[in-house]
Amino acid sequence: MIELDGLRREFVVRSGRGLRRSRRVVAAVDGITATVRAGESVGYIGANGAGKSTTIKMLTGILVPTSGRVRTCGFEPVPQRTQLARRIGVVFGQRSQLWWDLPLRDSFDILAAIHRIPADRARPRIDQLVEGLELGALLATPVRQLSLGERMRGEVAAALVHRPALLVLDEPTIGLDMISKERLRQFLVAERAEQGTTLLLTTHDMSDIERLCDRVLVVDHGRIAYDGSLEGLGERVAMERVLVVDLAEPRPPLELSSARHERSELDGARQRFAFAPDRTTAAQVLAEIAGQAEIRDLRITEPAIEDIVRTLYTGR
Numbered sequence: 399m400i401e402l403d404g405l406r407r408e409f410v411v412r413s414g415r416g417l418r419r420s421r422r423v424v425a426a427v428d429g430i431t432a433t434v435r436a437g438e439s440v441g442y443i444g445a446n447g448a449g450k451s452t453t454i455k456m457l458t459g460i461l462v463p464t465s466g467r468v469r470t471c472g473f474e475p476v477p478q479r480t481q482l483a484r485r486i487g488v489v490f491g492q493r494s495q496l497w498w499d500l501p502l503r504d505s506f507d508i509l510a511a512i513h514r515i516p517a518d519r520a521r522p523r524i525d526q527l528v529e530g531l532e533l534g535a536l537l538a539t540p541v542r543q544l545s546l547g548e549r550m551r552g553e554v555a556a557a558l559v560h561r562p563a564l565l566v567l568d569e570p571t572i573g574l575d576m577i578s579k580e581r582l583r584q585f586l587v588a589e590r591a592e593q594g595t596t597l598l599l600t601t602h603d604m605s606d607i608e609r610l611c612d613r614v615l616v617v618d619h620g621r622i623a624y625d626g627s628l629e630g631l632g633e634r635v636a637m638e639r640v641l642v643v644d645l646a647e648p649r650p651p652l653e654l655s656s657a658r659h660e661r662s663e664l665d666g667a668r669q670r671f672a673f674a675p676d677r678t679t680a681a682q683v684l685a686e687i688a689g690q691a692e693i694r695d696l697r698i699t700e701p702a703i704e705d706i707v708r709t710l711y712t713g714r
């Protein structure tokens with residue numbers, strides 16, 4: 399579905415004025431070779447500025463590579479953009495493909511017409527997407543009046559009207575609340591199961607990857623730093639998780655054998671414990687805390703993608 403071979407993209411960055419003017423060439427993507435097969439669901443992750451969007455732009459035909467080869471759905475994205483458009487759906491979290499001043503339903507109808515889908519095939523597909531993404535009550539609303547979460551659901555529906563074989567999502571859950579994120583993920587899981595759609599997504603949210611992807615590509619400074627399963631990535635970097643508990647009353651730092659007390663807040667009424675998921679479970683840590691104090695509330699924090707990438711590279 400996607401073939402990248404030695405893919406590279408440079409940008410010329412100019413800075414300063416007059417005699418101090420300088421010109422520097424930055425390789426945003428610095429020789430990426432990777433393959434995504436039909437039916438796979440791949441998370442493309444990396445820190446800010448790692449080169450994710452630049453790669454996505456090249457494989458969707460928005461940017462021309464400086465060198466190397468890119469094939470998407472068997473096509474060369476820029477010269478064969480029209481053929482590619484029939485096979486690919488793209489969602490950019492930061493950019494809209496909906497008609498801003500028109501009611502949401504019009505965007506779906508226009509896209510069906512652009513893709514030349516006959517009405518008797520377009521209607522049931524649009525109805526299916528509207529139901530799956532819970533858009534029924536929003537169809538008459540102009541897109542500019544939709545909340546971010548509502549609009550993102552609309553964007554995903556718009557990208558899928560023509561049943562693309564490949565769906566590329568660039569930060570699809572950015573800025574969404576937990577409920578909207580979860581709805582979107584549930585829909586994408588179901589869509590993949592039903593249609594066999596291949597998925598490539600960039601995200602800064604580890605839960606997106608956990609829920610949606612069976613393979614992870616980590617990009618760092620324009621190069622692939624890891625290619626494999628999420629579990630494999632977890633083993634490689636052995637990231638600690640943090641359990642945050644709110645206690646019924648303030649307590650001095652609790653000493654546990656299964657986890658390390660990281661810090662206390664609210665005079666000891668909130669305490670944070672770091673534990674290694676490969677050595678112990680959250681349930682064990684919780685049981686140990688419950689043996690010493692009454693727990694009011696709790697949450698577990700996932701490592702940030704930035705931390706994972708840093709650890710992968712520095713081994714810290």
Ligand SMILES: Nc1ncnc2c1ncn2[C@@H]1O[C@H](COP(=O)(O)OP(=O)(O)OP(=O)(O)O)[C@@H](O)[C@H]1O
Binds near residue numbers: 450
């Ligand atoms: N048009 C451009 N001109 C100059 N430099 C650019 C341009 N586009 C991207 N870059 C640079 O290329 C590098 C990679 O950018 P890119 O947007 O691909 O990163 P990213 O991994 O998508 O980051 P983020 O997570 O912040 O979206 C960055 O250093 C960025 O500043």
